[in-house]
Amino acid sequence: MWALRAAGLLCLLRAGSEGPCPRTALLPDMVLSTVGANVTLPCLQWQPEPNGTVSWKVENKAVSSEHAVLGPSLLLRLVQYNDSGRYSCYVGGCLVHSLRLLVEEPPEPPSFSCYRRSHVKDILCEWQPLRRPSPRTRAVLWVKKWLTGKNATEQRCRYFPKVEKFKCRITVPPSEDDTFLLVSVCVSNGAGSTVSKDQVISANRVLKPDPPVNVLVDPVKSAPQKLRVNWTYPPSWDPKFYRLHFQVRYRAERSQSYTEIDQLRETSLVIHDAWHGERHMVQVRGLEEFGHGSWSEWSQEAVGTPWADPIDLEWQTGSYSSQFPSDYDFYADTFTLPPGLYGTEDTNEGGRGVGDHSTVPLYTFLVTGASLFLGTGLLAGIVLRYKKKWRRGSLGQGKARAVVQHPLVPLAPPSPTSPLSEAPLLSPPASPGSVSSTGTPGSGDFGPFDVSNMDYLLVPQ
Template identity: 30%
Template sequence: MRSSIPGLGRVMVFLAAALASASLTVPEGWGEEGVQYGEVGTDVTLLCTGAHASLPVQWRRVGATAMPEGSATWQGALVLPHASLATAGTYSCHSEDGGLLHTVSLRLGYLPGVPFVSCRASDYENFSCSWTSSVETFLPTRYITTYRKKSLTGEEKRRNKNGHVGPCLQDPSRPGTCTVHRSEFWSSYRLNITEVNPLGSSFRLLDVTMQAIIKPDPPEGLVVEPIPQAPRRLHVSWKYPSSWPKEPHFQLRFRLQYRPVIHCSWSVVETVNLSEVITDAFAGLEHVVQVSAKDFLDAGNWSEWSAEARATPAADLVTTASEETTTDGSQESLAEEPSQAPNPEPINHSDPLEKMAVLVSLGVFAFFILASVLVITTLIWLWVRKHGKDKTKSHNFLVAATHLKALPSESGCK
């Protein structure tokens, strides 16, 4: 093949490509023997192993009749300038008589990008991190995952100034994740996730605080049951997630959401118990219920919602006869226009809580009436008292004046 590259320029291109190829020596274990990796957009050089430098060789591309555009041969090596993904393939070099000297499989791709990393703790003893690549490299990729504890005790500082460094263990059954076991809830950690491929590596450092990433697994064993002779009540119970250690110092609180199946809006209740009674359910309508969990001290995030559980409250015996006369069209209207209030039924005045609310309202009203009467009475008394004092002062002044007139003068005494 005759090359269009001038002699000096061709030498420079060959030397640069040789240096680039030398710098991209394939690490052990990256692939089978006879595979060479190169970066897209760079000049790639393929060496004809076993050929004498002084003897001419011929290069061929398996499965193609022509070599890539711009390729050149220099002292037995094949130079592929500005290689693209289409340049990848299997190449072979031959002697002048056509004998096969060497075969190489060329794979092209990109350098690793900085991976995206996120971490989560499903309990206060372990946390896991997951990552995804930010660049599609088209090359085999490995990850090196380590961590270092940032907040150290005095003893730890004396033993290791840089803190304890350990591996974030990867699970082959869960690619793209690693776990730090026996972590401390009040400590901070720095994760190092390094992405490596045959062309190079890139890493991301992520500082992790356990309180910020705690996110329990959803509660388990959700059970919803109707309460006999209570047409508007459902009993709901659940269990701690099995991944959360049963310790008294780290409790969970829970969030319960429920709605009739034919409605779209949820009602939400929070509790610290493992059971709750829904008191405003729709009698005779199937309800769907879910529950989630969060650290009792409000650290981290709410868990995902649990699997749904369904139940129907007991039918209201008092209104059964009237409900039988309700047409299907009225239920369809209820489904199309759900009430925004959690309980659109008339208030049951026999409810003790409602009676208590009425009594409290009456008491508050009576208090304000008595206070108003007392204020008005006090103002009237003050007004009467003030006018009484003024009349007494006027009467005393007249008596004193009359007494002075009755007294004899000095001239009369003489």
């Protein structure tokens, strides 16, 4: 007995969940066609007359020249949705026959999803068909409580051409936020009908806030690695009774990976590890404070750059002067120096921006300056070294001239008992004009020098 009751209840639930989803009924004067087909509409009541002329109108307007009239029938080639309407056949200005053309394709099986923007909003279920539906397409949302099958309702869905989506609305009382609902969708038109798969939802499970708005990224003064981020709650969420917590992600413009900061209760944040001088992309999303539902979509990207010292910014990317004296033409073609270095100012009246100047990177200028400084120092060292040597050489010659002005003193007086000659070991210097008895200079006498003493040839160093 219990098995039979359970089987009957299961059949009842299935029947209630699927329900009738019939195709739209066609009236006797309707002609159904698919998109892209050729359609022939007959003028059945017309009889050939010698002076009778046949004409066709669609919705009381003359048929365009794109359609061909073949005798008592109208041929429509490659019909589209907008060709649907009532066509009338006239003979001699009198209405003879009227037909309604319906151009439709069988509907697509809907794949819908449901969400709720806040605790005080209704549940919205929506889906986007792959192709635009015909005007006669009808969509219905079936809702009932899970397992009990009570309070089954039918909600009409609307198609919004601007967003190209079907949307259905479910109203849930505040006391039933945790109640499970069985939901399905039926879509039908004159060409057929289809039913979606069942979904089990609840108001808390489908809670999904809108993304935060008014996201702003500002620099922090005197902090080249910090950014201050501020945002506000979305308009659909009232923070007086229900709160959100937030997640922020950011990245430098040159980076492909995000850094994320979670569990934020306030609507502001200071980033402490921003890249100096780099633009950063920042996004924020929110989740219900008790974790019900899912995260919102990420907000639109907000852009900000950390604070930079105005002096460094002017030196690296500012407006530089290119006016140089004629002696520096070579360097003027190679480098761009900051304004005021040579007492000149930027004459550009257009207020050119940072990206409008062709400047040499700072490190290139520093390397070149260091090279010039080292080269100048090396040249000065060489000059000083040779100057000292030349001075020492000149001093040595002066000392040599001074030595020859004084007579040499014998190393030791001769001993009285010495058997050697009494002549001194070194002959006293002769006068510059003395000669030997033979008429030639004496032995060892060569002008004012005594060549037997090698000290004459040594120059003090």
